[in-house]
Amino acid sequence: MEVSDLRVALFSGNYNYIRDGANQALNRLVTYLLRHGAAVRVYSPTVAEPAFARNAEVVHLPCLPVPGRSEYKVPMMLPPRVRRDVEAFAPNLVHVSSPDFVGHRAVSLARRLDVPVVASVHTRFETYPRYYGLGFLEPAATAILRRFYRRCDAIFAPSESMAQLLRDQKMNWDVGIWSRGIDPDAFNPGRRDEAWRRGLGIPDEMPVIGFVGRLVMEKGLDVFAESIDRVARRGVAHKVLVVGDGPAREWFAKRLPDAEFVGFQGGGDLGRAVASMDIMFNPSVTETFGNVTLEAMASGLPVVAAIATGSLSLVSDGVTGRLIPAGACDRFAAALAHYCSDREARRRAGEAGERASRRYAWDEINQELVDGYMRIVRQHGEIGSGARRG
Template identity: 70%
Template sequence: MDVTGLRIALFSGNYNYVRDGANQALNRLVEYLLRQGAAVRIYSPTVAEPALPPMGDIVSIPSFAIPGRPEYRFPLPIPRRAKTDIEAFAPNIFHIASPDMLGHDAVKFARRLGKPAVASVHTRFETYARYYGLGFVEPVIEAMLRRFYRRCDAIFAPSDSMAQLLLKQRMNYNVGIWTRGIDRAVFNPSRRDLDWRRSFGIEDDMPVIGFVGRLVMEKGLDVFSDAVAQLEARGVRHKVLVVGKGPADTWFQERLPSAVFAGFQEGPDLGRAVASMDMLFNPSVTETFGNVTLEAMAAGLPVVAAIATGSASLVEDKVTGRLIPAGEIDNFADALAYFCDHPDARRDAGRSGCEASRRFGWDEVNQELVDGYMRVVRERAAGKMPR
């Protein structure tokens, strides 16, 4: 069988109603699959005004707004009408992108139909609780995730470091890699725009420390702001540029009163914003890959990041940036201060990062997942079942 024989039923808790790195990757995957001649059907919650136009056809799944985070929706199990649609579509593989009620029901339904199910891992859900004072429930969440992933034929991690963690956590023993790509037409050093920086009152020679992403606590906003406070206490010349928006917007602005908040950016505007920074600071430990890290590298920026899944597979310490143990405020501040004070070091690390980013092309990484699909279909046809 080749790719034209694939019929994929894709289940996601958020395919396109709120833009994030995970659903942008899923939409790029579906575009690639359709372009290669595969058949794809998406099952996901929908809203009247989604954040991005969907690739492929979506069957709407009932959902409700998550309390405290109403921009996100929690999908319910697959309704009867959708199950009828799935049976008519006749998939030969199920792809589940989120371990929610919809995902659990999709694995159960795949088993009932005798079809293989795979899961892609997009974030470290078990770590979220610690940012809301509920770290004690992390082992419980991990156990629930293990139960879900072990029922799949295979799981796919976006980085080698995440794959190793999943094996260590015993989530599944059939772990493949589906990494992420980069659009080099959008993210490259030529997008740097000093006039755009000047519009925010940023001097040309001012070292700019960038943050890119949704403004939510699980992105490490507390660590980011504490490290910046250290720089200010030391008298290190710098400016913070924040690109993104989210529920913690007001909190972050109060913690960083001197920062420039450029709001949400996308496409070429995002590429310009990233390239117009001088370094990226990514203290988060929740990512499984770190799209913003790769985008910054492609734009020629050094990256200061936490030693965590995702960034640890992208950043080469003391070559393309610095990797610092999670939460070590003083050491983060030391790394940022060094790049602020040494423009030659910024330039050298940025060039190395830009070169390292060249191996991440979207078609190439999506084909790796297609190869994984076909391997799992062959294994199921040969009688191999998930444990």
């Protein structure tokens, strides 16, 4: 089987209307598939002004805004017109990227059409309730996810640490790796811009602790702010630079009144902003990979991160940064204070991180997933043929 033999129906809750790491990975994958002759059709909610240009045919799915997070849409159903469209496209593989209502319906449709189905795992949805005072729902959320993923022929995680967690949770018996890549032209130490820092009122010698990402509570904003408070109580000079936007921005800005908030940054502006930091601090435990962690490493920054899926596969503790137990604010503060105070330690860890980031090239990473696609299609055909012979 060749890549050009693939006909992939991709179901996404958000293919290109909000820019985040998961969507950028899906778009890069589709571009790679099309470049190698595969046929791809995307099924997703759409908006009049997407965050980035579509690179494939996208069939609109009916959706509703997420309560309290209206920028996100939840696809609600697969109407007859969409089902007919899928049947006419005649995929030989269905890829679902979110365990939402339509994800469940897409798996059922694939089963009815006798088409193999795979799922990619992009975030730890089961951890979200704890950030909204609903931690008691986590076991139920885990059970729902298990039912969803077990109906798939295989699932793909972005890191070995996340894959092992999925195995431990018995989400599926076939767990592969679809990692994430880095654009070295966009993220490298040479993108550092001292003049841009000065424009924000940051002195050249002031160490900058950075945050990059959507400003939502599940990113660990409370832990970030508390840890920064404890760095300040240690009398360590520093500045906080926040890159990103989201519904928790007002809360975060009040919590960190001395921080510089520069909003959403994209493309070259994001590369400049990251490289102009001195330390990346990522306290989140919801990421399955941690794109911002890899981008910081490629930019030559030490990373202080929570011991969590994703960061465990990227950060080498004591070499490229520090891995700290989730929520351990005193230990986060100690690690941040160390890198703020020791320029040589920052340099060594940053150089080690930049070298480690070179292993992540998008084409090689996407080809590994495509190899998994073709294996699943072959296995499905062999099992089907065997069943028919029997």
